[in-house]
Amino acid sequence: MNLQVDNLSFSYNEHTILDDISMNVASGEFVGIIGPNGCGKSTLLKNLYRSLTPDTGSIYLDHKGFKDLKVKELARKLGVIGQDNTLPFDFAVNDIVAMGRSPHKKLFQSDTKEDMEIIQNALEKVDMHTMADKNYLYLSGGEKQRVLLARVLSQQTDFLILDEPTNHLDIHHQLRIFDVIKGLGATVLSAIHDLNIAALYCDRIYVMKDGSIYQSGTPEEILTTDIIQEVFNIKTDVRIHPVTKKVMITYLPESILNKGENNIEED
Ligand SMILES: Nc1ncnc2c1ncn2[C@@H]1O[C@H](COP(=O)(O)OP(=O)(O)OP(=O)(O)O)[C@@H](O)[C@H]1O
Numbered sequence: 355m356n357l358q359v360d361n362l363s364f365s366y367n368e369h370t371i372l373d374d375i376s377m378n379v380a381s382g383e384f385v386g387i388i389g390p391n392g393c394g395k396s397t398l399l400k401n402l403y404r405s406l407t408p409d410t411g412s413i414y415l416d417h418k419g420f421k422d423l424k425v426k427e428l429a430r431k432l433g434v435i436g437q438d439n440t441l442p443f444d445f446a447v448n449d450i451v452a453m454g455r456s457p458h459k460k461l462f463q464s465d466t467k468e469d470m471e472i473i474q475n476a477l478e479k480v481d482m483h484t485m486a487d488k489n490y491l492y493l494s495g496g497e498k499q500r501v502l503l504a505r506v507l508s509q510q511t512d513f514l515i516l517d518e519p520t521n522h523l524d525i526h527h528q529l530r531i532f533d534v535i536k537g538l539g540a541t542v543l544s545a546i547h548d549l550n551i552a553a554l555y556c557d558r559i560y561v562m563k564d565g566s567i568y569q570s571g572t573p574e575e576i577l578t579t580d581i582i583q584e585v586f587n588i589k590t591d592v593r594i595h596p597v598t599k600k601v602m603i604t605y606l607p608e609s610i611l612n613k614g615e616n617n618i619e620e621d
Pocket residue numbers: 366371389390391392393394395396397398
């Protein structure tokens with residue numbers, strides 16, 4: 355499943371937030387969106403998963419106009435994790451994950467044995483199977499995020515749009531969840547704050563700045579000291595890690611550099 359976005363613009367009350375965004379995600383690609391707070395990452399993703407409507411521009415999923423897809427058809431193709439973890443009702447964890455199966459079913463059709471296996475499997479993948487009967491409202495922020503990830507896994511879509519899907523998770527669960535998502539082989543477009551996570555998992559990265567696409571390319575092309583300085587206004591040391599063979603970014607804050615104890619040795 356592939357995504358094509360052409361010349362998308364969006365404003366809130368005359369205030370332009372997204373300006374002429376064009377991007378694409380090829381089938382099976384894992385694409386990240388990075389950029390500073392307020393640059394428009396979430397707004398872009400909301401336009402892509404139809405929570406907002408673009409002012410101008412076109413979106414195609416598998417070459418089919420997005421606007422033409424019916425809600426249920428879209429839910430069978432596209433799984434979404436937004437930034438908001440709040441749910442209006444108090445459901446058990448298991449019930450929330452079961453909601454991921456609804457696009458595949460008729461109204462009021464009960465869960466089949468296969469549905470139950472898919473739900474159990476999704477809960478195990480995010481390490482929440484021991485809390486299946488717990489009330490969602492009483493979970494921690496990270497546990498809630500893992501339940502919503504299980505719901506999207508049980509939806510079994512070929513395309514995932516994720517808005518910082520692990521921002522509440524400890525490092526074990528961050529890596530575990532990204533390993534699971536990567537292992538699905540699905541097409542993924544994800545906003546990611548942690549540049550090292552983006553370096554580890556993304557095939558390609560779009561950098562946003564002030565509501566526009568600033569650069570795009572492979573992690574090696576994008577996660578350079580120069581681009582990180584230009585976009586995030588911070589100093590870094592960037593190398594290829596000898597074990598992962600991926601870009602590894604070390605942040606060099608002024609307070610540490612000013613101590614004058616950290617002379618960076620070139621490889
Ligand atoms: N409902 C809204 N009404 C008006 N302006 C909004 C609204 N939601 C977001 N904005 C503004 O749109 C801009 C982009 O916000 P957005 O949430 O897309 O940024 P982001 O890149 O996802 O930021 P972050 O990294 O902090 O999550 C910001 O300036 C924000 O204040």
